Amino acid sequence: MLEKNIKDQPPIDYQALVDAVLDDASNYRGHGDVAAYLPALAQVNPNKLGIALAAGDGNVYVAGDADEPFSMQSISTIFTLSLTFSHVGGALWNHVGREPAGAPFNALVQLEEEKGKPRNPLINSGAIVVCDQLIGRDTADEAVDEILDFLRERSGDESIDIDQNVVMSESTAGSLNRSLAHFLAAWGNLTNPVEDVLSVWFRQCAIRMSCRQLARAGLYLAFDGMDPITKAEVCLPSRSRRINALMLTSGHYDNSGDFAFRIGLPGKSGSGGGILATIPGIGAVAVWSPGLNAARTSLAGAVALEKLVERTGWSVFV
Numbered sequence: 001m002l003e004k005n006i007k008d009q010p011p012i013d014y015q016a017l018v019d020a021v022l023d024d025a026s027n028y029r030g031h032g033d034v035a036a037y038l039p040a041l042a043q044v045n046p047n048k049l050g051i052a053l054a055a056g057d058g059n060v061y062v063a064g065d066a067d068e069p070f071s072m073q074s075i076s077t078i079f080t081l082s083l084t085f086s087h088v089g090g091a092l093w094n095h096v097g098r099e100p101a102g103a104p105f106n107a108l109v110q111l112e113e114e115k116g117k118p119r120n121p122l123i124n125s126g127a128i129v130v131c132d133q134l135i136g137r138d139t140a141d142e143a144v145d146e147i148l149d150f151l152r153e154r155s156g157d158e159s160i161d162i163d164q165n166v167v168m169s170e171s172t173a174g175s176l177n178r179s180l181a182h183f184l185a186a187w188g189n190l191t192n193p194v195e196d197v198l199s200v201w202f203r204q205c206a207i208r209m210s211c212r213q214l215a216r217a218g219l220y221l222a223f224d225g226m227d228p229i230t231k232a233e234v235c236l237p238s239r240s241r242r243i244n245a246l247m248l249t250s251g252h253y254d255n256s257g258d259f260a261f262r263i264g265l266p267g268k269s270g271s272g273g274g275i276l277a278t279i280p281g282i283g284a285v286a287v288w289s290p291g292l293n294a295a296r297t298s299l300a301g302a303v304a305l306e307k308l309v310e311r312t313g314w315s316v317f318v
């Protein structure tokens with residue numbers, strides 16, 4: 001058990017907390033729609049619900065389906081962004097902005113209006129640019145290996161891998177993402193061939209992780225870039241803060257403002273129904289439930305995080 005540095009807050013029993021939060025959100029199991037636009041995701045059981053809270057002392061508290069791997073989808077961008085930042089530093093901002101999109105995650109019109117510079121790295125066009133920058137002078141396969149190695153090391157779990165079925169779905173249903181990538185290329189904002197960049201983006205989105213693995217992997221972002229258990233300096237404190245800022249302002253498609261309003265934690269949603277959120281100085285929490293709201297954030301997952309904050313006061317605005 002750990003305590004946030006707030007006077008008069010009693011110690012929290014983390015296991016009882018995640019059990020209670022799972023219970024709170026259980027009424028919302030199966031609500032919303034699974035991401036049917038990808039055939040492989042359409043088959044996932046909508047009643048799944050899991051939560052994992054990784055604390056700074058190395059303990060991970062889980063409830064429900066927290067050990068079942070699911071498709072990370074664009075939650076993966078948070079980690080690719082950490083890696084790309086360490087390769088190219090602030091030069092990344094020549095290629096992508098850092099404003100909320102206020103538009104759907106795959107909006108083509110906005111990209112055209114803004115001459116091929118995506119609003120932020122967490123929408124699809126921005127994530128594609130991040131992949132391009134990560135490849136740099138390497139090959140697409142090397143970039144994917146780097147992402148996988150990073151996730152395995154961060155979660156302490158070598159079993160993390162790519163779901164090839166999802167890769168296939170991403171590619172066959174990928175016309176809009178291909179359009180975004182060609183638009184970026186047309187505006188001179190890709191340095192590698194479109195199909196190479198997309199092959200990284202598709203494989204990155206198709207990585208499967210459980211809530212337990214994801215919460216553990218995201219822990220460094222709650223501790224200023226340093227893994228509190230291994231003491232590895234994963235990214236510079238300033239970059240960790242910036243990634244958290246992007247998560248807070250742009251982490252949930254076109255409902256990022258609503259997520260900040262309701263939950264008040266930096267987070268990133270993926271269309272597989274996962275959400276990763278950081279609780280600065282305390283830990284990282286991952287939730288998963290495949291039913292999505294109209295803006296593609298996990299419906300029961302967001303309720304679970306809302307209840308977590310209600311029960312603890314762990315909003316960053318406290």
Ligand code: GLU
Pocket residue numbers: 072073074075105106124170177205269270271272
């Ligand atoms: N690979 C996904 C797509 O466009 C990303 C979805 C997401 O999680 O935002 O379809």
